[in-house]
Amino acid sequence: MNQSAIVDHEFVIAAYIVTWVIQLSYLAWLGLKWRAQKRGAARLKGGRR
Amino acid sequence: MIWGFYQAMYVAPNDANQGEISRILYYHVPSWAVTFTFFAVSFISSIGFLASRRGHAERAQMFDAWALAGAEVGVVFCTVGLTTGPIWARRAWGIWWTWDPRLTTTLVLWLIYVSYLLLRRFAAGPQMQTLAAVLGIFGALDVPIVYMSNRWWRTMHPAPVFGGAPGSGMAPSMLHPFLWNLLAWFAWGIMILFIRYSVERHRQNIAAQEADAALHETSSI
Numbered sequence: 001m002n003q004s005a006i007v008d009h010e011f012v013i014a015a016y017i018v019t020w021v022i023q024l025s026y027l028a029w030l031g032l033k034w035r036a037q038k039r040g041a042a043r044l045k046g047g048r049r
Numbered sequence: 050m051i052w053g054f055y056q057a058m059y060v061a062p063n064d065a066n067q068g069e070i071s072r073i074l075y076y077h078v079p080s081w082a083v084t085f086t087f088f089a090v091s092f093i094s095s096i097g098f099l100a101s102r103r104g105h106a107e108r109a110q111m112f113d114a115w116a117l118a119g120a121e122v123g124v125v126f127c128t129v130g131l132t133t134g135p136i137w138a139r140r141a142w143g144i145w146w147t148w149d150p151r152l153t154t155t156l157v158l159w160l161i162y163v164s165y166l167l168l169r170r171f172a173a174g175p176q177m178q179t180l181a182a183v184l185g186i187f188g189a190l191d192v193p194i195v196y197m198s199n200r201w202w203r204t205m206h207p208a209p210v211f212g213g214a215p216g217s218g219m220a221p222s223m224l225h226p227f228l229w230n231l232l233a234w235f236a237w238g239i240m241i242l243f244i245r246y247s248v249e250r251h252r253q254n255i256a257a258q259e260a261d262a263a264l265h266e267t268s269s270i
Contacts, residue, residue, distance in 0.1 A: 004068075005068065005069060008068055008070040009069055011070055011139065011140050012069060012073055014136055015073045015076060015077070015133040015136045015137065016076060018129070018132050018133060019076045019080070019129050019132075022132070023125065023129070023237070023241075026125045026241070027244075030248060033248055034244075034247075034248050034251070037248065037251050037252055037255060040255055041251070044255065
C-alpha cells in the first residue's frame with residue numbers, strides 16, 4: 001500500500017466516524033430529551049394528586 | 050447498517066479514477082437522499098399545518114410535530130453531508146471547501162433549516178408554529194435548487210451519477226453496495242424520524258395538560 005492509498009483510507013475512516021458521531025450524538029440527545037419529558041410528566045401527575 | 054458498512058468497505062471496488070476515497074460515497078450520497086426526503090416531509094407537513102390550523106386543532110398539532118421532526122432529522126443528515134463532503138473534497142480536489150453553486154446552495158439550505166429550528170426553540174406565543182410553517186415551506190424551495198445546481202451551473206462538484214448525462218450511472222459492482230447503504234440509511238432515518246415525532250407529540254400533550262391544570266387552578270380561585 002503506497003502513502004497516498006493509506007491517506008485515502010484514513011480519510012474514509014474519518015468520514016465514517018464523523019457520520020456515526022453525529023448520528024449517535026443526536027440519538028443520545030433525543031433519549032435525554034425523552035427522559036426529561038417523562039420526568040416532567042410524572043411531576044405533573046404527582047402535583048395533581 | 051453493519052452489512053452496508055461491510056459492503057462499502059470490503060466488497061465494493063475502488064473507483065477507477067479516485068481510488069479508495071470514493072468509498073465516502075456510500076455514506077455521503079444516502080445522507081443527501083434522506084435529507085431531501087425529510088425536508089419534503091417537513092414541507093408537506095407545514096402545508097398541512099397551515100391548512101388545518103383553523104378548525105382541526107389536533108390534526109394541526111400532528112402536522113406540526115411531523116414538520117419539526119422532518120426538519121430536525123433532515124438537519125442532522127444535512128450536517129453529515131456537509132462534513133463528509135469536505136473530507137472527500139480535501140483528497141479529491143485538494144481543498145476543504147469552495148464557494149461553487151452546489152456547495153453554496155447546500156450551505157444556504159442548512160442555514161435556513163437551522164434558523165427554522167432556532168425559531169422554534171426561542172420564539173414564543175401562538176404565532177410561532179405558523180411562522181415556522183411558513184419558513185419550512187420557503188426553506189424547502191431551496192431543495193430543487195440544490196439538486197439541480199450541478200446541472201444548471203458549472204461546478205466543481207461531480208455531475209449527477211443517476212439521471213445525469215448520457216452514459217452516467219454506476220457499475221453494478223458499486224451499485225449493489227450503494228443500494229444497501231441507501232436502504233440502511235433510510236431505515237435508520239425513518240426510525241429516528243418516528244422517535245423525534247413521538248417526543249414532540251409527548252411534549253405537546255404535556256404542554257396541553259399543563260395549560261389545562263393552569264386553567265383549572267385559575268377557575269377554582
